[in-house]
Amino acid sequence: MSASTKPRVAVFKMASCDGCQLQILDAEEALLDLAGAINIVNFAEASSYMEPGPYDVTLVEGSISAPEQIEQVKEIREQSKFLIAIGACATSGGIQALRNTQDAGAFVRTIYPTPEYVKTLATSTPIADHVRVDLELTGCPIDRGQLLGALSALLAGAMPRISTSSVCVECKRRGYVCVLVAKGEPCLGPVTRTGCGALCPAFGRGCYGCFGPSQPPNTDALGRRLVDLGLPSKLVADKFRFITGWAPAFREAADAIADGRKDEEVAAP
Amino acid sequence: MRYLDREAFGKLVDALAGAGYDLIGPTVRDGAIVLDHIDGAEDLPSGVGEEQGPGTYRLTSRDDDMVFSWAHGPDAGKRFLFPAREVLCTAKRNDGQLTVECRPGDERPFAFVGLRSCDLHAIAVQDRVFLDADPHYARRRERALFIGVNCAVPGGTCFCTSMGTGPKCTIGFDLALTELPGGFVVEVSSPRGEQMIEVVRSREATEEEVRAAQAVTTEAEGQMGRSLDVADMPELLYRNREHPRWKDVAARCLACGNCTSACPTCFCHDIVEGMSITGDTATRTREWASCFSEEFSHIVGMEIRKSRESRYRQWLTHKFASWIDQFGTSGCVGCGRCITWCPVGIDVTEEITAIRATDGEVEVAEEVMAS
Amino acid sequence: MMAVDLRSLEVPPESAEGTPTRVATIRRIVQETPDTFTYWMTFRDPVDRATYRFAPGQLNMLYLFGVGEIPISVASDPELPARIAHTIRSTGRVTDAFRLLKPGDQVGVRGPFGRPWPLREARGGDLMIVAGGLGLAPLRSAIYQAIRHRGQFRRLMVLVGARGPEHMLYRQELDMWNQWMQFRGVETYLTVDVADDQWPYDEGVVTTLFPKVRVDPEWTTAFVCGPEIMMHFALRGLRDMEFPMDQVWVSMERNMQCAIRVCGHCQFGPKFVCADGPVFRYDEVADLMEVHEL
Ligand SMILES: Cc1cc2nc3c(=O)[nH]c(=O)nc-3n(C[C@H](O)[C@H](O)[C@H](O)COP(=O)(O)OP(=O)(O)OC[C@H]3O[C@@H](n4cnc5c(N)ncnc54)[C@H](O)[C@@H]3O)c2cc1C
Numbered sequence: 001m002s003a004s005t006k007p008r009v010a011v012f013k014m015a016s017c018d019g020c021q022l023q024i025l026d027a028e029e030a031l032l033d034l035a036g037a038i039n040i041v042n043f044a045e046a047s048s049y050m051e052p053g054p055y056d057v058t059l060v061e062g063s064i065s066a067p068e069q070i071e072q073v074k075e076i077r078e079q080s081k082f083l084i085a086i087g088a089c090a091t092s093g094g095i096q097a098l099r100n101t102q103d104a105g106a107f108v109r110t111i112y113p114t115p116e117y118v119k120t121l122a123t124s125t126p127i128a129d130h131v132r133v134d135l136e137l138t139g140c141p142i143d144r145g146q147l148l149g150a151l152s153a154l155l156a157g158a159m160p161r162i163s164t165s166s167v168c169v170e171c172k173r174r175g176y177v178c179v180l181v182a183k184g185e186p187c188l189g190p191v192t193r194t195g196c197g198a199l200c201p202a203f204g205r206g207c208y209g210c211f212g213p214s215q216p217p218n219t220d221a222l223g224r225r226l227v228d229l230g231l232p233s234k235l236v237a238d239k240f241r242f243i244t245g246w247a248p249a250f251r252e253a254a255d256a257i258a259d260g261r262k263d264e265e266v267a268a269p
Numbered sequence: 270m271r272y273l274d275r276e277a278f279g280k281l282v283d284a285l286a287g288a289g290y291d292l293i294g295p296t297v298r299d300g301a302i303v304l305d306h307i308d309g310a311e312d313l314p315s316g317v318g319e320e321q322g323p324g325t326y327r328l329t330s331r332d333d334d335m336v337f338s339w340a341h342g343p344d345a346g347k348r349f350l351f352p353a354r355e356v357l358c359t360a361k362r363n364d365g366q367l368t369v370e371c372r373p374g375d376e377r378p379f380a381f382v383g384l385r386s387c388d389l390h391a392i393a394v395q396d397r398v399f400l401d402a403d404p405h406y407a408r409r410r411e412r413a414l415f416i417g418v419n420c421a422v423p424g425g426t427c428f429c430t431s432m433g434t435g436p437k438c439t440i441g442f443d444l445a446l447t448e449l450p451g452g453f454v455v456e457v458s459s460p461r462g463e464q465m466i467e468v469v470r471s472r473e474a475t476e477e478e479v480r481a482a483q484a485v486t487t488e489a490e491g492q493m494g495r496s497l498d499v500a501d502m503p504e505l506l507y508r509n510r511e512h513p514r515w516k517d518v519a520a521r522c523l524a525c526g527n528c529t530s531a532c533p534t535c536f537c538h539d540i541v542e543g544m545s546i547t548g549d550t551a552t553r554t555r556e557w558a559s560c561f562s563e564e565f566s567h568i569v570g571m572e573i574r575k576s577r578e579s580r581y582r583q584w585l586t587h588k589f590a591s592w593i594d595q596f597g598t599s600g601c602v603g604c605g606r607c608i609t610w611c612p613v614g615i616d617v618t619e620e621i622t623a624i625r626a627t628d629g630e631v632e633v634a635e636e637v638m639a640s
Numbered sequence: 641m642m643a644v645d646l647r648s649l650e651v652p653p654e655s656a657e658g659t660p661t662r663v664a665t666i667r668r669i670v671q672e673t674p675d676t677f678t679y680w681m682t683f684r685d686p687v688d689r690a691t692y693r694f695a696p697g698q699l700n701m702l703y704l705f706g707v708g709e710i711p712i713s714v715a716s717d718p719e720l721p722a723r724i725a726h727t728i729r730s731t732g733r734v735t736d737a738f739r740l741l742k743p744g745d746q747v748g749v750r751g752p753f754g755r756p757w758p759l760r761e762a763r764g765g766d767l768m769i770v771a772g773g774l775g776l777a778p779l780r781s782a783i784y785q786a787i788r789h790r791g792q793f794r795r796l797m798v799l800v801g802a803r804g805p806e807h808m809l810y811r812q813e814l815d816m817w818n819q820w821m822q823f824r825g826v827e828t829y830l831t832v833d834v835a836d837d838q839w840p841y842d843e844g845v846v847t848t849l850f851p852k853v854r855v856d857p858e859w860t861t862a863f864v865c866g867p868e869i870m871m872h873f874a875l876r877g878l879r880d881m882e883f884p885m886d887q888v889w890v891s892m893e894r895n896m897q898c899a900i901r902v903c904g905h906c907q908f909g910p911k912f913v914c915a916d917g918p919v920f921r922y923d924e925v926a927d928l929m930e931v932h933e934l
């Protein structure tokens with residue numbers, strides 16, 4: 001395929017750490033094949049060269065957390081045939097969404113010496129809250145294999161298949177010993193969407209939930225189990241409020257546990 | 270009955286490895302006795318035991334050198350005969366010409382060392398599913414050797430006596446061992462088993478040894494962690510499709526699928542298409558799937574089993590009831606893995622017992638209750 | 641001792657066959673409705689062309705390179721199996737990708753699978769075929785066969801409903817069958833939920849046709865296929881007419897990944913839709929159909 005007929009792919013970045021883009025750069029051999037199959041016309045992380053739209057496929061990393069990003073993402077949407085939000089930030093607001101329940105101005109005032117220059121929204125929200133998103137690839141960072149699989153499918157003319165099963169399904173496929181059952185480690189795998197390759201359990205750690213809620217998660221039951229394992233309910237709530245804490249299912253879970261705890265306190269003699 | 274001392278047993282295992290078999294046996298990894306590729310008898314879990322309960326598993330230490338004095342780890346033969354992920358077909362397109370190849374691979378044959386009776390029964394159950402339909406499974410299955418072990422120490426979640434599948438090996442093995450302090454009483458049950466035992470120095474077991482071996486089984490039978498009444502299956506579950514217990518268990522179930530993955534007979538899978546980025550080669554990969562996933566029952570525009578209770582009901586009813594109609598056997602071999610490896614400790618024996626105790630109860634719709 | 645060669649323990653497997661994927665070439669694509677197309681195809685290999693056979697109501701697993709495999713009924717005349725047709729509505733990942741196909745492109749075909757419509761059992765009496773929307777696709781092959789063997793049935797009735805005139809599959813054929821009435825005796829009754837000015841037939845859901853047809857339930861076999869809601873009302877209508885349950889046949893739909901009863905997806909209670917179905921006698925599944933989310 002010549003450069004002109006190859007699909008034009010652009011990568012944009014909102015509020016994020018670039019970790020997801022690095023997953024693309026780290027793809028090494030696959031990147032060479034990728035370069036043969038697509039024409040990357042805009043890649044904020046890899047070069048400063050930018051070509052104007054329209055783009056066949058656009059990857060957007062990061063959440064919307066500054067006023068100008070709202071306009072920017074709308075413009076990107078207009079220029080894109082197929083828009084993929086990549087990573088926890090772009091799909092659920094990311095770790096920076098922790099501020100959504102707090103006073104964002106106060107954060108800014110404590111962190112920056114001249115806060116009046118930092119324009120920021122009170123919330124950090126996912127791309128889909130602002131424009132239509134054709135596909136979401138979750139994870140902090142995204143899984144390289146899942147991204148390449150998605151691009152290959154799109155090149156073949158098909159919508160990618162993104163599984164919504166739990167991390168456990170993959171954890172067991174890989175034959176890892178369950179850290180929750182065999183070690184009593186708190187693990188969010190049962191309510192988290194697969195895609196990471198069960199990375200944390202592979203290293204003997206519980207899952208942090210960075211791929212966001214599975215479909216649909218029973219967070220109540222897992223929350224109760226984690227409390228039974230001896231985790232204080234505040235910490236259980238904090239577990240759900242972590243990387244993808246603004247995803248509705250996890251947000252509600254954390255609130256419910258926090259509320260339950262308040263009830264407990266009231267009920268306690 | 271033959272008798273093998275520990276040394277001879279080790280040599281037998283080595284001989285199998287030497288003959289090119291891929292040895293699969295229990296070994297300690299990541300806080301559990303798992304079934305894995307091993308190099309020889311020295312990898313077996315000597316002096317190790319385990320404690321199992323609903324949603325919990327812990328290794329313990331033993332002050333002897335017994336290698337099979339525990340029940341079973343998270344995996345059974347399924348992981349090897351029906352691997353969790355396997356490329357079934359490779360498709361290519363060259364100049365518009367499509368070719369699809371689905372030939373089984375030429376891996377080394379497996380020699381299983383130390384499968385339990387429940388595991389051997391589970392393989393017999395999966396045989397009914399795959400043997401005639403799937404050449405990949407059939408090839409591995411038919412080339413494999415099986416050294417079974419009669420259980421001495423059932424786990425806290427075991428109920429094989431209720432299912433008629435243990436604790437003594439009765440089917441599916443070439444050799445079956447009963448471990449005694451100094452060595453193994455060996456039952457030889459196939460021509461292949463006879464050939465195997467001839468490779469090393471063995472002798473006829475003494476009457477005393479045979480009696481000791483029987484006692485191991487008798488004692489194990491009395492130590493089952495759980496029991497289950499399976500009378501009136503499949504009808505019991507068929508007539509209780511609207512039982513309120515489904516909703517009750519759904520409130521506890523995470524729909525995580527660990528039970529289906531750990532179960533040695535669950536066979537449901539997805540076929541996943543993978544495409545090379547260069548666009549010329551595609552793979553059709555079989556992956557373990559779980560009926561607990563919402564996407565499992567997807568058809569255009571809907572998921573048939575949207576609610577968790579319908580998914581739990583599907584699993585339990587399939588396993589203990591409709592399996593009988595489909596394959597002429599229960600889908601459960603009473604190993605208790607689904608109980609141990611359920612992160613919230615849901616117990617099939619408890620769920621079925623609860624349904625039996627309130628047989629015929631139906632979910633009362635809320636409107637009716639209000640009026 | 642040690643003389644035994646353990647390698648000789650290996651027994652050669654009595655190899656299970658698996659189901660081969662044949663390759664077919666798309667010959668012609670016909671647009672049926674805004675989102676539904678019929679793909680005519682022939683097998684690439686002459687042996688396949690000569691040996692492939694299917695019965696009405698059976699399905700093929702159609703494979704699109706790099707995209708996936710899906711169950712689709714064979715919608716052409718079973719007595720002309722060298723050239724088969726599949727009518728596909730694009731509604732998702734794989735079916736959408738079918739729209740990119742052009743004549744000359746190749747697809748994989750595994751099949752045929754499943755239990756067919758029981759045309760033999762229906763002989764000697766009346767045959768009533770009731771189709772809603774896309775449900776006509778798996779029935780079309782049955783209609784072809786029934787017409788070919790017209791003499792074996794007393795009445796042959798084809799009742800078809802669709803959302804609107806533009807959603808009616810095989811429109812020209814239906815018009816033709818309708819005109820054949822005099823000399824072939826195919827009674828066609830067509831209806832749409834919402835008609836337009838040009839629509840010459842009935843308006844209303846397919847069950848509104850029942851009173852017009854004036855069937856003799858005792859002598860009639862009914863084949864029913866359509867969307868879930870249509871099936872629900874059609875079956876209720878047939879029950880109200882006191883159709884014997886064992887003379888009514890329905891086609892079921894479930895997720896299907898293997899079609900050889902190993903993937904587990906198509907279970908419907910104890911049934912595997914791919915092998916025990918997709919066509920079921922109504923009394924075999926009536927109870928199961930009542931269970932929510934089975
Ligand atoms: C016996 C039978 C006969 C059928 N005949 C026809 C026909 O003649 N024409 C036609 O247009 N459609 C037919 N279907 C439905 C067709 O199989 C689905 O529309 C198709 O699988 C959707 O795939 P998708 O990838 O486009 O949809 P998605 O919604 O993206 O589905 C993803 C995957 O889920 C599975 N799946 C989804 N829906 C179904 C379904 N309804 N049935 C089985 N598996 C499903 C498939 O594996 C599919 O690849 C038939 C289904 C069955 C079971």
Ligand code: SF4
Pocket residue numbers: 167168169171172176177178179180181187188189190198201206207525527612
């Ligand atoms: S370690 Fe976590 S992800 Fe893995 S099976 Fe256990 S609970 Fe699930």
Ligand code: SF4
Pocket residue numbers: 528531532533534588600601602603604605606607608617
């Ligand atoms: S259902 Fe549970 S106890 Fe029965 S075989 Fe499966 S994992 Fe073992």
Ligand code: SF4
Pocket residue numbers: 521522523524525526527528529561610611612613614615
């Ligand atoms: S029963 Fe247990 S292991 Fe199975 S899906 Fe539910 S929570 Fe997971």
